[in-house]
Amino acid sequence: MHLAYPAVLSALLFCTGLYGVLARRNAILVLMSVELMLNAVNLNLVAFDVWLSRTAEETLHSGQALTLFTIAIAAAEIGIGLAIVLAVHRNRGTADIDKLRDTAEGHEPEGPETGGPAAGAAEKAEATA
Amino acid sequence: MILASAAASAHTTNTVAADTHGFLSPTGVEIAFLLVGVVTFGAALVTVTTRQLVHAALWLVVTLGGLAVEYLLLTAEFIAWVQVLIYVGSVVVLLLFGLMLTRAPIGRSPDADSGNRWAALTVAVAAAAALVWVVVDAFRTTWIDLDGPAAGSTEATGASLFQNWVLPFEALSVLLLAALVGAIVLSRKAKADAVTGAKTPNASKTPSAKGADPSGGTHSGTGAAGGSGAGNTDGSDKEGVS
Structure with missing residues (x-):
């Protein structure tokens, strides 16, 4: 098999996940896109491991071992990420990452003292209802 | 000389590879x-x-x-x-x-x-x-x-x-244990709040209560703080419950 096939597919999947991370608004959809990027990396690791295990005289199968580690780390990441998203949704009433701007610079009027957050919070409640 | 022979051998291996595999077949x-x-x-x-x-x-x-x-x-x-x-x-x-x-x-x-x-x-x-x-x-x-x-x-x-890969494998099991404990710790508060939200009839108004009571949002978000924020929406009598 030509090595370009899995490599190109991996690159395309990675860029699809990149678009999803940048363009999506729901935090869980962002997590799905992160999973896509991790899977692209896994495909690359497996393809290069299969290639190198034939050309090299002695191999550690490091690509496949790293793939298994990546899968385990992705499982841990998705568990922690979903727990964080649920905590944010519980505290804010939304999983919308465009509205989580408390630590953003240049959005000073949205302090908790002014009347702004009440209207914004009502909008959030409408968005989630 | 060596370089030339190496280049020639590389060229032959390339052509052999191309011959045996065929680029467009x-x-x-x-x-x-x-x-x-x-x-x-x-x-x-x-x-x-x-x-x-x-x-x-x-x-x-x-x-x-x-x-x-x-x-x-x-x-x-x-x-x-x-x-x-x-x-x-x-x-x-x-x-x-x-x-x-x-x-x-x-x-x-x-x-x-x-x-x-x-x-x-x-x-x-x-x-x-x-x-x-x-x-x-x-x-x-x-x-x-x-x-x-x-x-x-x-x-x-x-x-x-x-x-x-035994040592990374075992280290990864420790990581999974830590992730398990972390996920449980993060979502236990969710369970406490879900109970409070079930008591509150209009639970979707919770963020507006947060906006009115900023201390509930900024402090650590424990079950008691979130419960008081949820109770503010429809009356202060819920606060005693939560």
Whole structure:
């Protein structure tokens, strides 16, 4: 098999996940896109491991071992990420990452003292209802 | 002289490789890989562009299953079954649970994409063009030899994993334990708040109560603080309950 096939597919999947991370608004959809990027990396690791295990005289199968580690780390990441998203949704009433701007610079009027957050919070409640 | 001979030998190996493999006469494995790859890539595109949140998770299943088939075509059978078990079996179910618990709307949600999607599209297309160009240019004369014993059989993977990768493997189990404990700690507060929210009839007004009472939002978000914030919406009598 030509090595370009899995490599190109991996690159395309990675860029699809990149678009999803940048363009999506729901935090869980962002997590799905992160999973896509991790899977692209896994495909690359497996393809290069299969290639190198034939050309090299002695191999550690490091690509496949790293793939298994990546899968385990992705499982841990998705568990922690979903727990964080649920905590944010519980505290804010939304999983919308465009509205989580408390630590953003240049959005000073949205302090908790002014009347702004009440209207914004009502909008959030409408968005989630 | 040595350089010239090395270049000549490299040239002969390249031509031999091109002769034996044939650049534009794909084998059956390559055709299967291409077809499954097209399905996988299309499902990935639908995953990141659909406006129905649950459908995104279901198309993600198609993507991950297609990737498992690609692993099988690359003779990495153990990775393929791990992919099916962990990704399709648990991660997608976890994502669906997350969608349900955050009350994702069923049906089309018009604000699934943020306002910077054109910038995101530009970045993604530019990255894809650069990566594909570099990868194709770098591995133009490289072939994977898929004949012989499978490079990723369970025997080979297990032997290498438990002979050469034992310490990272055990460290990873500690990481999984830490992630388990962390997820439980993070979602126990959710359970306490869910009980409080069930008592409150109008639970969707919680964020407005947060806006009126900023101390509840900034302080540590324990069950008591969230409960008092939820109780503020429809009366102070709920505060005593929570």
